[in-house]
Amino acid sequence: MAKHKTPLLDQLESGPWPSFVSDLKQEAAKRAKNEKGLELQIPKDVVEDLLGVLELSYKHGKTHWKHGGIVGVFGYGGGVIGRYCDQPTMFPGVAHFHTVRVAQPAGKFYSTEHLRKLCNLWDFRGSGITNMHGSTGDIILIGTTTPQLEEIFFEMSHNMNQDLGGSGSNLRTPADCIGQARCEYACYDTQDLCHTLTLEYQDELHRPAFPYKFKFKFDGCPNCCVASIARSDMSFIGTWKDDIRIDAEAVKAYVGGEIKPNGGAHAGRDWGKFDIQKEVVALCPTGCMKYENNKLTINNRECTRCMHCINAMPRALRIGKETGCSILVGAKAPILDGAQMGSLLVPFVEVNKDDGYQAIKDVVEGIWDWWMEEGKNRERLGELIKRQGFQKMLEAVGIDPVPQHVKEPRSNPYIFWKEEEVEGGWTRDIDAFRKDHMR
């Protein structure tokens, strides 16, 4: 028998899709039974009360959570997000209901043993409710009380080799695509770069000194599986310098229908015979492909590495051999006030494991120095770039403008000539001019 009646929430179980309400009820029932006989460290009916307060919020049309608080674990300025209910008498189980952000491993590779340990810990010291994974990428453990925080942190850091993630005005938990572990499109080892920078910038992750949040995300190729271009202040997208490798035999096999296009995806219906002209060549955004006399050619100078042709015919077309990454800056996906995509800062940089990714760290630290000094409180990097100008940022980090920074004449107002860069400067001899030109 449910502790609180939840008619409004119950409606959310009526559709054909999975329902978080059903999930919560299942967890509530599990805690009520407590078959394993755990000494539950936070109220047994925490999930019941969560359902109750949510129902009340639906009824009132407003939230019953307060905002923020002084919680955390010793020495860390992030990783725990304090949440308190403003109806603690009605819902004592969720009077404290803090969220713990747990750093996910690079590429989200776990052993089932590790997951089981995490879940056991959370059943014991938390609500048992998890979110795998939050949009930050972290493992999100939802709902515990203040006294449990240090205990949880101790257990994770001492016995599970597991750190907390980022929150607040910190470097947020860096996130990456699965990369070279499973994906042949990966132009660099996303997991190694992500993990290395996570370790390198521990201080930035755990001790807030930024104007606001800062996110790194790593995509092995422009397919952008972690959507770094839209979701991170600094986005590392794999790319290549040389030519797309063409296997002419495999092209023939695609055209002849022996190999299924798109790696066999979208196979739910009959799309008819594969048409290389219509499905690949004509869809190339820069029009740099040709299929003539049964031969596919690419004008690689014009290719923007959009990945379309490679995705369509992965066995015939492969990324180049001279690989590295592009660095983009300034994306944000805020709830209020316009989302923004990343702008290209470094068209190509080698991703060099051997020197500890020094070239990449130089760019990162240059950007941070500028933003930490110039950024207003709660101003994201992308907003600072807009306010002071892309050119200001280039000067601050010591990168010369290149054609890739200017999208096309006039559609990017960021880059301007300065007087000292122009022969003769801005001034002219008006009398000399008037000799040839009437007023």
Place this chain on the structure above:
Amino acid sequence: MDQAEAQEKIVTALKAKLKSKSKFYFNDLSGILDMKPREAKKFINKMVEDGILEYWSSGSTSMYGLPGTGKQAGAEHEEK
């Protein structure tokens, strides 16, 4: 500037503002110390470690304050 001097500066400045303000952005603190952010960070980290300052977080934004000051502590039924 050494740690003791930095601490003195921060505590004096924060106490003076306590009537109107109890939580401060990192920038406010590096401003008080008149240092570049990265340099100020070392001193401020140490003050947190020593319990001279404490963090406050909304989840998306972090702020700093003297321990136990401000509305939050009382309003959230926290002893400390």
